[in-house]
Amino acid sequence: MIDENVEMIARLGAELLRSRVKIENGTARIDAEGLHYRHLNTLLRTANGNGVNKIEIHNVYGQRYIGTGLDGNIEVDIFGTPGNDLGAFMNGGSISVYGNAQDGSGNTMNTGLIVVHGHAGDITGYSMRGGKIFVRDDVGYRAGIHMKEYQNARPSMVIGGGARDFLGEYMAGGVVAVLGLNSQNDECLKAKFVGTGMHGGVIYVRGEMANLGKEVEAMNVDESDLDLIRSLVKEFCDYFRFDFHEVMRREFTKIVPVSHRPYGRVYAY
Amino acid sequence: MKIKSYLSPEYIVHRNQDRCIRCKVCVKQCTYETHYFDAEDDVVYSREENCTNCQRCVVFCPTRSITIRKNAYAYRENVNWTYEAIGDLKKQAETGGVILTGMGCDKPYLSYWDRLLLNASQVTNPSIDPLREPMEIVTYLGAKPDKLELEMEGEDVILKTKLAPQLRLETPILFSAISYGAVSLNVHESLARAASEFGTLFNTGEGGLDPRLYQYGDHAIVQVASGRFGVHPDYLDNGAAIEIKIGQGAKPGIGGHLPGEKVSQDIARTRMIPIGTDALSPAPQHDIYSIEDLRQLIYALKEATDYIKPVSVKIAAVHNSAAIASGMIRAGADIIALDGVRGATGAAPKIIRDNVGIPVEMAIASVDQRLREEGIRNKASIVAAGGIKSSAEVVKAIALGADAVYIATAALVAIGCTVCQKCHIGKCPWGIATTDPWISKRINPDIASKRLVNLLRGWSMEIKEIMGGMGINAIESLRGNRLHLRGVGLTDTELRILGVKMAGD
Numbered sequence: 001m002i003d004e005n006v007e008m009i010a011r012l013g014a015e016l017l018r019s020r021v022k023i024e025n026g027t028a029r030i031d032a033e034g035l036h037y038r039h040l041n042t043l044l045r046t047a048n049g050n051g052v053n054k055i056e057i058h059n060v061y062g063q064r065y066i067g068t069g070l071d072g073n074i075e076v077d078i079f080g081t082p083g084n085d086l087g088a089f090m091n092g093g094s095i096s097v098y099g100n101a102q103d104g105s106g107n108t109m110n111t112g113l114i115v116v117h118g119h120a121g122d123i124t125g126y127s128m129r130g131g132k133i134f135v136r137d138d139v140g141y142r143a144g145i146h147m148k149e150y151q152n153a154r155p156s157m158v159i160g161g162g163a164r165d166f167l168g169e170y171m172a173g174g175v176v177a178v179l180g181l182n183s184q185n186d187e188c189l190k191a192k193f194v195g196t197g198m199h200g201g202v203i204y205v206r207g208e209m210a211n212l213g214k215e216v217e218a219m220n221v222d223e224s225d226l227d228l229i230r231s232l233v234k235e236f237c238d239y240f241r242f243d244f245h246e247v248m249r250r251e252f253t254k255i256v257p258v259s260h261r262p263y264g265r266v267y268a269y
Numbered sequence: 270m271k272i273k274s275y276l277s278p279e280y281i282v283h284r285n286q287d288r289c290i291r292c293k294v295c296v297k298q299c300t301y302e303t304h305y306f307d308a309e310d311d312v313v314y315s316r317e318e319n320c321t322n323c324q325r326c327v328v329f330c331p332t333r334s335i336t337i338r339k340n341a342y343a344y345r346e347n348v349n350w351t352y353e354a355i356g357d358l359k360k361q362a363e364t365g366g367v368i369l370t371g372m373g374c375d376k377p378y379l380s381y382w383d384r385l386l387l388n389a390s391q392v393t394n395p396s397i398d399p400l401r402e403p404m405e406i407v408t409y410l411g412a413k414p415d416k417l418e419l420e421m422e423g424e425d426v427i428l429k430t431k432l433a434p435q436l437r438l439e440t441p442i443l444f445s446a447i448s449y450g451a452v453s454l455n456v457h458e459s460l461a462r463a464a465s466e467f468g469t470l471f472n473t474g475e476g477g478l479d480p481r482l483y484q485y486g487d488h489a490i491v492q493v494a495s496g497r498f499g500v501h502p503d504y505l506d507n508g509a510a511i512e513i514k515i516g517q518g519a520k521p522g523i524g525g526h527l528p529g530e531k532v533s534q535d536i537a538r539t540r541m542i543p544i545g546t547d548a549l550s551p552a553p554q555h556d557i558y559s560i561e562d563l564r565q566l567i568y569a570l571k572e573a574t575d576y577i578k579p580v581s582v583k584i585a586a587v588h589n590s591a592a593i594a595s596g597m598i599r600a601g602a603d604i605i606a607l608d609g610v611r612g613a614t615g616a617a618p619k620i621i622r623d624n625v626g627i628p629v630e631m632a633i634a635s636v637d638q639r640l641r642e643e644g645i646r647n648k649a650s651i652v653a654a655g656g657i658k659s660s661a662e663v664v665k666a667i668a669l670g671a672d673a674v675y676i677a678t679a680a681l682v683a684i685g686c687t688v689c690q691k692c693h694i695g696k697c698p699w700g701i702a703t704t705d706p707w708i709s710k711r712i713n714p715d716i717a718s719k720r721l722v723n724l725l726r727g728w729s730m731e732i733k734e735i736m737g738g739m740g741i742n743a744i745e746s747l748r749g750n751r752l753h754l755r756g757v758g759l760t761d762t763e764l765r766i767l768g769v770k771m772a773g774d
Contacts, residue, residue, distance in 0.1 A: 037572075038572075041572055045575075064565065064568070064569075065568065065569050065572040065573075068569055068572040068573045069502055069505075069572070069573035069574070071502065084565055085556075085565065085569045088569045088572075088573065089500075089501070089502055089505065089569070089570075089573045091501070091502040103556070104556050104565075107556060107569070108497050108500050108501075110501040110502060123555055123556055126497075126555060126556055127496075127497035127500070129500075129501060129541055142555055145551075145555055146496060146497065146551065146555075148540070148541035148542060149541060150537065150538055150541040153541065169551075169555075170549075170551060172541065172542040172543065172546070173541060173542070173543070197549075199542075199543065199546045199547075200542060200543045200546065260543045260545065260546045261529050261545060261546050261547055262547075263547050263549060264529060264547065265366065266366060266367055267366050267367050267368075267369045267528070267618075268360055268361065268363075268364040268365075268366030268367060268368045268369065269369055269528075269693060269694055
């Protein structure tokens with residue numbers, strides 16, 4: 001379908017740039033008020049290519065695909081609520097959200113960093129292949145579904161609050177950590193079918209998650225697990241100003257796949 | 270504890286001992302270890318229960334000593350309790366598992382191609398001679414504009430309307446999605462080279478694209494499936510178009526399946542999963558639960574690639590394909606790929622392959638008709654897939670409403686496949702449906718790509734011959750032109766849905 005906005009953008013062009021973007025000391029400041037996502041992303045891409053090392057986007061109100069395919073070393077700060085697929089197919093750079101994110105943040109992320117100073121929605125980190133996502137509060141359903149890894153490309157996702165059902169569904173690699181820092185009686189750790197279909201990777205839980213998928217089991221963490229947990233928690237605490245020792249005081253458990261071939265017995269050849 | 274198998278062998282291996290020269294080619298070529306040489310007896314014997322009738326030993330035996338015969342009287346003849354029905358039941362009783370199989374549905378009564386006949390010009394208008402006159406079969410896939418705005422600049426006509434991105438095909442035939450993992454890198458390379466040489470495109474399938482094939486990116490349609498295997502920015506940038514796989518004809522409604530046996534070192538690296546694990550793509554794409562979500566993914570991909578590539582959406586042909594196709598176009602798809610019930614696969618539950626989905630002939634006709642009625646047929650191209658095996662079927666598919674046709678089984682048959690339906694085991698003796706590095710060497714991309722180019726050339730010439738006989742010289746005159754088709758042995762309902770008259774009418 002020929003996009004109806006193509007002509008609009010061509011018409012607005014230079015006028016749009018002048019009215020919405022201010023560049024000062026290597027930082028571009030974009031006012032996204034009432035801006036269609038297509039215009040906003042064009043502005044973002046244009047600014048990224050032009051010697052700017054930081055981009056601030058203000059008045060973000062649900063625009064989708066912000067930072068899709070982002071690459072380079074650019075830092076993007078988002079003020080407001082970005083829409084779905086934030087940083088989808090991201091390939092570098094970092095995105096910080098000062099607000100809540102919606103569904104699909106970091107969808108099929110290749111590398112880069114996403115930091116959400118709030119909560120994120122469903123399928124956060126769907127099919128991540130690398131990079132890192134830090135969420136201060138909760139995430140929705142199916143966070144980290146089908147995360148993958150290969151050698152050095154190992155994605156990680158740290159969730160400060162809790163997650164909903166199907167966390168880490170079908171994971172083939174990568175690291176997810178759930179800290180449960182924002183609830184009193186571990187309400188946030190009551191997700192069901194956690195790690196269903198998992199055949200690689202690991203989920204660390206500060207505390208315990210009991211409703212696990214049948215392909216995984218909970219185990220105690222060992223020293224090398226703790227090293228990894230400490231480095232992730234340290235980074236988390238730096239971003240969100242939590243106390244590292246407070247967080248590390250509680251015991252962690254880990255959820256790992258029982259077999260790397262959980263469906264080997266289901267099929268007859 | 271292994272239960273004793275009550276299954277009797279499906280095939281009997283007969284060896285003419287007079288002709289056999291004990292060269293042991295059959296012993297070496299068979300990857301299922303069917304044949305073995307007994308040095309003491311100086312005889313080659315066969316373990317018939319392993320034979321899959323792939324014909325490799327038959328073709329390579331230098332003295333043509335081997336014949337493979339169906340074990341016809343294994344059970345008493347019974348149209349209901351066939352050998353297959355009984356055999357599958359016993360296998361399930363022994364394993365308690367879901368029976369897997371490969372390739373496409375082989376059951377009768379599901380094809381309409383052979384009940385559709387083509388027109389030819391006689392007297393009322395002349396045939397056109399394809400050998401001596403130009404015959405246009407170049408096809409463009411992509412969204413076409415609602416109208417064209419032209420402007421005169423002196424003597425020149427300038428096109429003002431901005432066109433959506435298009436794919437140019439020298440012939441209305443593309444290579445359909447065959448994943449790297451289902452087949453070896455050598456097969457992927459052969460498809461890539463043949464597509465590049467002939468001027469069409471191949472589809473990477475859902476296993477990603479090995480970087481060694483990036484040089485053929487201009488002729489690649491890169492697929493994004495529910496497992497998102499191999500999907501990263503270079504992959505998306507490399508392709509000429511991106512295809513979102515919602516489903517495939519061989520297993521509508523369920524996800525892709527690559528058995529652990531076929532997940533080798535290279536596959537583990539491309540797909541980023543552990544070696545030896547089953548790569549089971551989830552059934553839905555978990556970010557697409559509705560038609561609105563599909564629009565979201567289409568535009569996410571367009572944003573990620575700056576709107577310069579067409580985005581295709583592939584669905585299996587199912588009951589309400591027409592309504593789905595309408596929704597897909599309104600969601601932003603530039604190309605719609607319809608995969609019928611005869612579509613093939615490297616591995617699928619047999620029960621799904623044989624029972625789920627509808628014939629692509631019906632799907633093309635109903636989708637084309639619905640889109641025309643809604644006035645949106647121009648907004649996307651239709652590519653038909655699902656067991657298309659001859660140039661006549663290509664012509665019939667286009668007459669029913671498709672813009673082009675995807676072939677996969679036909680392409681593999683061209684390079685050696687004999688459709689023995691054992692792809693899921695991963696030991697294909699022809700070196701096609703395997704990722705074993707030694708067995709894969711049996712496919713030489715230099716030779717295989719040549720065979721594929723030959724296939725495309727032969728079919729393209731046949732298409733031109735048929736078109737000339739019909740009295741048309743451009744593929745546009747054929748597209749959706751049901752008047753060039755007549756049906757035989759079809760009911761009134763079938764004729765109505767296909768939009769075709771009865772022969773003689």
